[in-house]
Amino acid sequence: MRLLFVCVGNSCRSQMAESIARSLGHDAASAGTHPETSVSANAIKVLQSKGLSTEELYPKLVDEVDWKSFDMVISMGCGVSCPAIRIDQDWGLDDPYGQPLEAFEACANTIEENIKSLPNQ
Numbered sequence: 001m002r003l004l005f006v007c008v009g010n011s012c013r014s015q016m017a018e019s020i021a022r023s024l025g026h027d028a029a030s031a032g033t034h035p036e037t038s039v040s041a042n043a044i045k046v047l048q049s050k051g052l053s054t055e056e057l058y059p060k061l062v063d064e065v066d067w068k069s070f071d072m073v074i075s076m077g078c079g080v081s082c083p084a085i086r087i088d089q090d091w092g093l094d095d096p097y098g099q100p101l102e103a104f105e106a107c108a109n110t111i112e113e114n115i116k117s118l119p120n121q
Contacts, residue, residue: 001026001027001072001118001120002026002028002069002070002071002072003017003021003026003027003029003070003071003072003074003115003118004028004029004030004031004070004073005017005028005029005030005076006030006031006032006033006062006074006085006087007032007033007075007077007095008032008033008034009032009034009035009059009095009097010030010031010032010035010036010059010062011032011035011038011040011043011059011097012039012040012043012096012097012104012107013076013093014030014031014032014076015030015039015040015047015057015059016043016046016047016104016107016108017030017074017111017115018030018057019047019052019053019054019057020047020108020111020112020115022052023050024112024115024116026115029060029065029070030057030060031060031062031064031065032059032060032061032062033061033062035059035060036059038058038059039054039057039058039059040096040104042096042099042100042101042104043096043104043108045101045104046101046104046105046108047108049105050108062085067085067086072088072118073085073087073088074087074088074089074090075087075089075090075091076091076095077090077091077093077094091114093107093110093111094107
């Protein structure tokens with residue numbers, strides 16, 4: 001399944017979701033409405049601690065992504081308002097930005113559970 005994860009900064013939650021989804025066999029991407037300049041160091045640490053690749057991760061602007069080519073568009077839950085983009089699910093995840101590593105670990109675990117519970121398409 002092709003999954004697109006969207007949020008505001010595209011530096012924490014959506015980046016972790018992109019990497020975790022890929023590790024679970026999905027074709028995944030992420031983007032933000034106001035992307036940061038780099039992926040959060042704690043997000044990278046959490047993904048690497050799980051043995052996941054972080055090589056292809058970088059913040060992207062949602063306007064630069066062909067969202068129509070994805071089977072599902074998922075908001076990480078930050079009130080992302082993209083009137084021109086369909087949002088299939090909103091996961092309502094708290095943003096771990098600026099929080100300790102434990103907050104990133106908890107967020108990544110929730111993301112993994114959510115991805116595993118998606119219907120197969």
